[in-house]
Amino acid sequence: MKHRFSIRQRLLILLLSLITLLWLGAVLASFLQTRQELNHLFDEELLQWARTLLRSPGADALILPPFPDRDNPQRTDLQRPYRLQSLGKGILASSHGAAILPPWRPGTPLLQNVRMNGEEWRLATVTDGRRIAQVAENLDARQDVTGEIAQQLLAPLWLVLPLLALVIGFAVRQGLAPLRDLTARLEQRQPQALQPIAGPVPAELQPLLDALNGLFRRVDAAFAREQEFTAHAAHELRTPLAGLRIHAQLALRHAESRTEREALQGVVQGVDRATHVVEQLLALARLDADQLQRDEHIDVPSLVQRLRAAFAATTAAKGIHLTAEGPSPAILDGHKTWLEIALRNLLDNAIRYSPAGSIVHITWEAEGGRVSMMAVCDNGPGVPANALRRIFQPFYRDPNRMEEEGSGLGLAIVQRATEALGGRTDADAAGGGLCVHLIFSPNFPGKCPKKKAKAYE
Known part of the structure; x- marks a missing residue:
């Protein structure tokens, strides 16, 4: 069984597929852009802590706040290990876990990713020529937090897709309304109604409407020719059939043999049947010719x-x-x-x-x-x-x-x-x-x- 082809379904599938792909691409790009911006903010914050540490007197009581994690604030890997050292006097201040920090070397960049204690860390290093301050941040913890924040920021976008699908469905339905109207007008027409369809239609439907009206005109002309031929033929047959029946009946009265009478009686019956067919053809022609x-x-x-x-x-x-x-x-x-x-x-x-x-x-x-x-x-x-x-x-x-x-x-x-x-x-x-x-x-x-x-x- 062949399924009916639906322009509405095809438009909906095509538009929704394209819009969904574009929407997914936009969401992915926004997600990556948001994470990049958050990472930039966290890098700036990490450098700010390092500069603050560089300007401190070097007290061991300096405590940096841990990396924020609202779901698990007790995570020890979220602590920011730091170290402040002097080029001549050695370590001036350090935090718990600072032993994992790599030694400073000339040319160390401000920000870099380093692997310490089997994990990836983000390390900020600042120096004023006499002292070096280093602060590290766990990258896995940072990625978890940035991902969570990005998802929360982009959460409203998930509501856009179903709303967009509803809007597209409504727009497609309204756009195809003239086609439904034309279909309804055609369904309401009686079989005998072959007059052209009037009324304004969209430009896309005008060629179809012109073709339908042309078909109606051709069919109407063909029916008219058929009805005219049937009516004329029936009328032309009526008179000779009536005359033939009269002659057969006259001959029947003067028939001498049984065989002649039977033959002439068959002629009369045949003429009667032909007359009946002609009358029926005339009735059909009259029905076809009448307007509804x-x-x-x-x-x-x-x-x-x-x-x-x-x-x-x-x-x-x-x-x-x-x-x-x-x-x-x-x-x-x-x-x-x-x-x-x-x-x-x-x-x-x-x-x-x-x-x-x-x-x-x-x-x-x-x-x-x-x-x-x-x-x-x-x-x-x-x-x-x-x-x-x-x-x-x-x-x-x-x-x-x-x-x-x-x-x-x-x-x-x-x-x-x-x-x-x-x-x-x-x-x-x-x-x-x-x-x-x-x-x-x-x-x-x-x-x-x-x-x-x-x-x-």
């Missing part, structure tokens, strides 16, 4: 009763009982002609394929007076489960129903008319027969409990 408008309130119970009356003669001739069941009032917004076309085709199919002495059932459900579902159920041969999705395709005919005359366009017209009304179609053949649902509510589950058509006396 919802300016009518269809009284569904009234329309169903009118259709029952229209099919009364057909059902009576075949011994089929046509029933209707549903709440009243029940209103559906849309063109009444579209719903009537859909129901007429469903009833025509149901009556044609139902056996004599059965029931064809029309049901509807409503939510707050608005129709949410309609269904037409029969007791015909049914449709295999693997063919249910194909019965709405134009010219598809199920092998179980091939013995009956039909064009294969009836359910395609039902689906097209239902979509024009803003609904969708579904079919159920469980338990025998066929139940076709017209669903007009997005919250409707999709199938209603099937009304079993029973034989009646």
Whole structure:
């Protein structure tokens, strides 16, 4: 399964990765710079202690404060060992542990790192030509303290990264808002709506919008040509088919042999079937040509009763009982002609394929007076489960129903008319027969409990 590509996710990952790298680099540079500055301050302090020692009278009671460590103030390695010596008189003053200090030699730098007693120390040496003062500081202890101070100084920076991530996420979301708006506008469009998309869009989306509008224009032109051809062809076929049927019926009256009568009867039936296909094609063309408008309130119970009356003669001739069941009032917004076309085709199919002495059932459900579902159920041969999705395709005919005359366009017209009304179609053949649902509510589950058509006396 391929994952959908997300511009938002890609932007977030890219920006957050780059910002994190830059942030880490800045924090590391700041940390190193802070430690360097602290080491410089400690060096200055160490030199200051050495100069203070150089100016002292040389009393043994001179005590330098230990290197500060708030976590462990008793550490002995944090003491600053020192030594004050005279070039002529020897050692004038020294601290505990001063024995580890290296002997002074001419040319000794002011500050240097020396290894004493197995540890690294920072040694400050000052002289005035007569006396030499040396003060040392443990480097490991200094690095611990400088690191702790640097971390405390840079601690607020750790809060910056999550805040920065939130700001970047918000900025990316707002920046992609026009793309979401365009997507929402496209999702709300009906399949028949092929007019260009209007409205200002960002410069980056304008080429995409121009391409979409160009595609809509081409598709609209192609549909228009197809509808025009279908309508013209159907109209042109109507007259010769009617004339052919009249001639075949006249010939049938004067046929002398049984073979001639059977042949002419086949011609009449073929012409009737061709006429039915032409009528269905005209209905499809009319549905495709109509613009989607919802300016009518269809009284569904009234329309169903009118259709029952229209099919009364057909059902009576075949011994089929046509029933209707549903709440009243029940209103559906849309063109009444579209719903009537859909129901007429469903009833025509149901009556044609139902056996004599059965029931064809029309049901509807409503939510707050608005129709949410309609269904037409029969007791015909049914449709295999693997063919249910194909019965709405134009010219598809199920092998179980091939013995009956039909064009294969009836359910395609039902689906097209239902979509024009803003609904969708579904079919159920469980338990025998066929139940076709017209669903007009997005919250409707999709199938209603099937009304079993029973034989009646």
